[in-house]
Structure formats: C-alpha cells, structure tokens
Amino acid sequence: MTKRVVLAYSGGLDTSVAVRWMTDEMGAEVIALAVDVGQSSDDWEVVRERAKAAGAVDAIVVDAREEFAEDFCAPALKANALYEGRYPLVSALSRPLIVKHLVETARYHGAEAVAHGCTGKGNDQVRFEVSTRALDPDLEVIAPVRHWGMTREDCIHYAYDHDIPITATKEKVYSIDDNLWGRAIECGEMEDPWNVPPPGVWLLTKLRSTDERDVVIGFDGGRPVSIDGEPLGMLEVIDRLNDIVGSFGWGRLDMVENRRVGIKSRETYECPASLALILAHKDLESICLERDLDREKARIEPRYAELVYDGLWFSPLKQAFDAFVESSQEFVTGDVRLHLSPGSCSVTGRRSPHSLYDYGLATYDAADSFRHQDSAGFVRLWGLGIETWAQRQGAKRIKD
Ligand code: ARG
Numbered sequence: 001m002t003k004r005v006v007l008a009y010s011g012g013l014d015t016s017v018a019v020r021w022m023t024d025e026m027g028a029e030v031i032a033l034a035v036d037v038g039q040s041s042d043d044w045e046v047v048r049e050r051a052k053a054a055g056a057v058d059a060i061v062v063d064a065r066e067e068f069a070e071d072f073c074a075p076a077l078k079a080n081a082l083y084e085g086r087y088p089l090v091s092a093l094s095r096p097l098i099v100k101h102l103v104e105t106a107r108y109h110g111a112e113a114v115a116h117g118c119t120g121k122g123n124d125q126v127r128f129e130v131s132t133r134a135l136d137p138d139l140e141v142i143a144p145v146r147h148w149g150m151t152r153e154d155c156i157h158y159a160y161d162h163d164i165p166i167t168a169t170k171e172k173v174y175s176i177d178d179n180l181w182g183r184a185i186e187c188g189e190m191e192d193p194w195n196v197p198p199p200g201v202w203l204l205t206k207l208r209s210t211d212e213r214d215v216v217i218g219f220d221g222g223r224p225v226s227i228d229g230e231p232l233g234m235l236e237v238i239d240r241l242n243d244i245v246g247s248f249g250w251g252r253l254d255m256v257e258n259r260r261v262g263i264k265s266r267e268t269y270e271c272p273a274s275l276a277l278i279l280a281h282k283d284l285e286s287i288c289l290e291r292d293l294d295r296e297k298a299r300i301e302p303r304y305a306e307l308v309y310d311g312l313w314f315s316p317l318k319q320a321f322d323a324f325v326e327s328s329q330e331f332v333t334g335d336v337r338l339h340l341s342p343g344s345c346s347v348t349g350r351r352s353p354h355s356l357y358d359y360g361l362a363t364y365d366a367a368d369s370f371r372h373q374d375s376a377g378f379v380r381l382w383g384l385g386i387e388t389w390a391q392r393q394g395a396k397r398i399k400d
Contacts, residue, residue, distance in 0.1 A: 002027055002028065002029045003026065003027065003028045003029070003112060003113060004028070004029045004031065004109060004110060004111040004112060004113070005022055005026075005028045005029070005030050005031070005111055005112075005113045005114065005115050005142060006030075006031045006033050006102050006105045006106045006109065006111045006113075006114050006115070007019060007022070007030050007031070007032050007033065007056075007114070007115040007116070007117070008033060008035070008098050008099075008102055008114070008115070008116045008117065008128065009032035009033055009034045009047070009051050009056070009059070009117075010034065010041075010047075010117065011034060011041060011042055011046075011047035011050055011051070012117070012166075013152070013155055013156065013159065013166050014117040014145055014155065015032070015117040016050060016051070016054045016159065016164050016165075016166055017054075017148075017150075017155045017158050017159055017164065018030075018115065018117050018144045018145065019032055019051060019054035019055050019056050019164075020054050020055045020158075020162050020164055021144050021148055021158075022115060022142065022144055023055045025148075026142075028113075028142075029057050030055065030056045030057060030115075031056060031057060031058045031059075031060065031105065031109055031111065032048075032051035032052075032054075032056040032058070032059040032060070033059075033060050033061075033062065033101060033102060033105050034047050034048070034051070034059070034060070034061045034062070035061075035062050035064050035094075035097065035098045035101050036061060036062065036063045036064055036065055037064055037065060037068045037094045037097065037098070037179040037180060038065050038068065038069075038178075038179045038180035038235075038238075038239075039177075039178045039179050040178060040203070042167070044061045047059075047061065048060075048061055049165075050164075050165050050166075053163070053164065053165050054162075054164045054165075055164075058109075060105065062101050064097055064098075064101060065180060065235055066233075066235050067097065068093075068094065068097050068179065068180060068181075069180055069233070069234040069235040069238055070234050070235075071097070072093045072094070072096070072097050072181075073093065073180060073181050073234065073238060073274070074223055074234050075322055075325070075326075076088070076089060076093055076181070076274075076308065077222070077223075077224070077274070077277050077278060077281055078222040078223070078281070078325050078326065078328075078329050078332075079300075079301055079304045079305070079321065079322075079325045080278050080281060080282050080285075080301050081278075081301065081304055081305040081308060082278065082301075082302075082305055083257065083305045083306065083308075083309040084255070084257055084258065084305075085302065086253055086255055087253060087255065087257060087267070087269060087309075088181060088182060088269075088271050088274040088275060088278060089181070089305060089308050089309060090177070090178070090179060090181045090182040090183065090184055090269065090271060090274070091123070091124060091127075091177045091179075091184055092123065092127060092308050092309045092311075092313075093179070093181055093308065093313075094177075094179045094181075095124055095127035095128055095131060095311070095313075096127065096131045096313035096314060098128075099114075099127075099128055099131035099132050099135060100131075100135065102114045102132065103132060103135045103136050103139065106136070106139055107136070111139075112139065112140060113139060113140035113141065113142050114128075114132055114139055114140075114141055114142070115141070115142040115143065115144060116128040116129075116141070116142075116143060117144070117145055118143060118145060118146075119145050119146065120143070120145075120146040120261075121259075121261060121263060122259065122261070123259050123260050123261070123309065123310075123311070124177075125143060125146070126260050126261065126310065126311040127311035127313075128141065128143075128311075129141045129143075129311070130311035130312065130314075131311060131313060131314055134314035134315065135314060173187060173188035173189075174186065174187050174188045174190075174201060175187045180235070180238045180239070180242075180273070181238070181271065181273070181274045182204075182251075182269055182270060182271030182272075182273075182274050182275075183203065183204055183269065183270050183271070184267060184268075184269050185197070185201045185267075185268045185269070185270075186265065186266070186267050186268070190266050190268060191266060192266075193256050193266040197254060197268045201268060202249075202252065202270055203270065204242055204246040204251070204270045204271075204272055205246045205249050205250065205251050205252050205270040205272055206246075206249065207247070207248065207249035207342055207343070208246075208247040208249075209247040209248050209340070209342065210342060211341075212339065212340060212341040213244075213339075213340050214337055214338065214339050214340070214348070215227060215228060215241075215244055215245075215337075215338050215340060216228050216229065216335050216336070216337050216338075217237075217241075217276075217277070217280045217335065217336050217338065218334075218335050219280075219281065219284055219332055219333055219334060219335070219336070220333050221329050221330060221332060221333060222281065222325075222326075222328075222329030222332040223329075224237045224277055224280075224281075225237075227240055227241070227244075237273075237277070238273045238274075238277075239273075240273075241272060241273035241276050241277065242272050242273040244272075244340070245272035245273060245275075245276045245338075245340060245345055246270070246272035246273075248340045248341065248342055248343065248344070248345065249342055249343050250272060250275075250276075250340065250343060250344060250345040251270050251271050251272030251273075251274075251275045251276065251345070252268070252269070252270050253267070253268065253269040253270075253271065253275075254266075254267075254268050255267055255268075255269075260309070260310045260311065275345075276338060276345055279338070279345065279346075279347060280336035280338060280347065281332070281336075283336050283347045283350050284332055284334050284335075284336050284350050284352060285297075285332055286350070287334070287350055287351075287352055287355040287356060287357045288331045288332045288333070288334065288352050288354050288355065288356065289328065289331075289332070289356075290356060293328055297324075297325065297328050300321055300324065300325075303321070304318065304321045304325070307321070331352070331354035332352075332354075333352055333353060333354060334350065334351050334352025334353065334354070334355065335349075335350070335351050335352075336349070336350045337349040337350070
C-alpha cells in the first residue's frame with residue numbers, strides 16, 4: 001500500500017530531491033508542506049510548482065508568520081532566550097511551529113508519516129523528530145537525507161536526471177536558514193573558525209544608514225506593542241526593527257556553538273530585530289521586576305534557551321517555565337529608548353508606570369526621602385556573623 005507522507009518542504013535542493021526520492025524509493029505519496037515563517041523565499045507559487053514538478057501529489061503553503069511572531073517569538077522574548085548567552089534561537093524557534101503544521105496536515109490528509117530534509121549532523125533533525133513525537137507519537141518520521149548517502153553534487157545530478165527544477169548552483173556554498181527572528185549562515189569558508197566571514201554573507205545587516213537615530217519601543221506586559229508611539233502588532237514590530245536596526249549594520253553574531261549532537265559548529269547570524277528587542281526588554285525588566293524575581297528569572301533563562309535549542313519546545317519543563325515567565329511579565333510595561341549609530345545599538349533610557357525605581361530613595365539631592373538612620377542597624381546586623389567569625393577564627397588566621 002502506498003504510504004502517504006507530509007514533507008516539510010523548503011523549495012531548496014534537498015527537499016525537492018526528497019520528494020522524488022521518497023516517491024521512487026519508498027513508493028510514497030508525498031504531500032509537500034511549506035510553512036512561511038518570514039523567510040526570504042522564492043515566490044510561494046513558484047515553490048508550490050516546484051514541489052509538484054518534483055512529484056508531490058499536493059503542495060501546500062501555510063502563512064504562519066503571525067502565529068510565529070505571537071506564539072513563538074513573543075514567549076522567547078519574554079524569556080530573553082539566548083542560547084549560550086548569545087544566539088536568539090532563530091531556527092530552533094521555527095521548527096516546533098513547522099512540526100505543528102506538519103502534524104495537523106498529516107492528520108487532515110490521513111498520512112501516517114511526516115518527513116524532513118535535515119542531515120544527521122545538525123540540531124534541526126532533533127527538533128523535528130522530538131517535536132513530532134511530543135505532538136503525535138504514532139506518526140512515523142522519515143529523514144531521507146540521512147539514508148540516501150548522496151553528496152551535494154550527487155543531489156544536483158539526481159535533480160537534473162529526474163527533471164526536478166532547482167536553483168542550486170555552485171555559488172550556494174552556505175547553508176542558510178532564516179525567519180522573522182533572524183538569519184543563520186553556516187558552511188563554506190566559515191567552517192574554519194579563524195576565517196573572517198566574507199562580507200557577502202550579510203543581508204539583513206548591510207550598513208545602509210550613516211546618521212544616528214533613536215527608536216523608542218513600547219512594551220505592555222512584556223510584549224512589544226509600539227515603535228516611536230505607533231501601535232503595532234508583534235509581526236510588524238519585528239519587521240520594522242529588522243529594517244531599522246539592520247540598516248545600522250547591527251545585530252551580527254559570530255560564534256562557535258555546541259550542537260545537541262556533540263559537534264562544535266562555527267555559526268554566523270544576523271538578528272537585528274530579535275537582539276534589539278531582547279536588549280530593550282531586559283532593560284525594561286530592570287526597573288519593573290523586584291530583585292529576587294529578576295534574579296530567579298535570569299537563572300532560568302539560559303535553561304529555557306537550552307530546552308528550546310535542544311528540541312524540547314513541547315515539554316513539561318518548558319511549559320512550566322512559560323507559566324513562570326508569563327507571570328513575571330505582569331508589570332513589564334513601559335518604554336525603552338535605543339540609540340542607533342553605524343554598528344551600534346544601545347539603551348539610553350527606560351520608563352514605566354510600574355517602575356520600582358524611586359527617585360526619592362535613589363537621589364543624593366534635597367528630595368532624598370531615604371531614612372539614613374535605618375542603615376546603621378541594618379549594616380551592623382548584616383556584618384554581625386562576619387564580625388563574630390573575624391573575632392574567633394578569621395582574624396586569627398590572617399595574623400598567623
Ligand atoms: N546552528 C543553528 C541552530 O542549530 C542554526 C541552524 C541553521 N540551520 C540550517 N539548516 N542552516 O539553531
């Protein structure tokens with residue numbers, strides 16, 4: 001019996017070859033599903049046609065940009081999620097959303113398997129497969145690229161031999177994955193971590209503005225809701241900031257990161273909107289979150305990012321973290337001013353109706369309302385244990 005498979009289709013070489021390969025080698029009936037998460041793609045109609053030409057029985061395109069922005073980017077922003085302290089999880093965030101649509105499509109079309117075009121060396125296979133098992137453990141996951149043993153050259157020949165229309169050419173030496181939250185560029189000469197990334201790899205952060213400017217981001221309950229006073233949805237905020245911040249050539253990362261599968265990997269990223277938003281959001285939290293809450297949140301943030309990176313978006317711990325983070329955001333409302341100049345983006349002001357910053361307490365001028373006399377007893381008790389230690393043990397050691 002023919003097996004019906006829903007393939008996460010990008011329109012690129014690997015997934016186009018995968019359509020045909022699964023059809024021929026496995027006798028599968030392939031439904032290609034392309035999910036628009038804001039990647040710079042060919043026209044989606046062209047992508048659909050390409051899937052059909054490769055042999056797909058159906059080709060579906062889902063516009064999931066709004067959903068990606070609202071349900072994936074917004075929670076990640078509230079959690080200030082940065083893997084290994086730097087990478088805002090661009091690809092890691094989109095995979096669970098793509099899987100959600102794969103699973104829905106598989107159910108709708110009565111398919112018993114889903115498939116992806118990831119290699120055996122990366123993180124994305126982990127995310128596709130673990131997320132699928134979380135959402136529907138009965139679905140089989142097929143990873144043709146791990147089976148076929150073809151090099152990139154072989155794939156190009158396979159495509160020519162089978163009349164699969166592809167745009168792959170020799171200049172495509174990089175592996176690129178992009179969406180609203182940023183763009184990842186790997187491979188080519190950058191596989192030597194000492195090599196400077198060639199200027200041609202940068203797209204979103206090509207320097208276009210030579211002046212300086214401010215941009216004010218308004219937040220409500222941890223969510224960005226306006227730019228320079230203009231109310232905007234999450235998707236529009238991201239689009240707008242990618243453009244504005246990217247034009248100053250800011251938002252690049254060049255790092256060697258630890259993949260889930262045990263490989264160290266040199267990665268370059270450009271994430272102008274996500275990095276600017278996290279910078280601003282974190283800063284606003286500094287006036288809106290009580291100290292212990294702020295610190296505990298900062299402790300779980302790296303763990304949150306790690307879970308998402310490792311393919312555990314749909315997991316009980318991640319869900320529990322989401323609940324904690326959501327509860328922490330109640331008073332994260334206000335504005336943050338970013339100053340942009342070529343190659344730089346920094347916070348120059350923050351304000352909030354719920355600010356815990358108290359001028360009367362902080363000031364050194366006449367408006368001072370702090371009860372200085374309270375400090376004497378507080379400091380004495382704070383140091384009492386140390387004083388006792390110094391008298392009985394510590395001071396003796398220093399003398400010795
Ligand atoms: N290293 C990043 C991650 O694991 C980016 C992966 C990009 N994927 C790709 N197919 N180029 O999230």
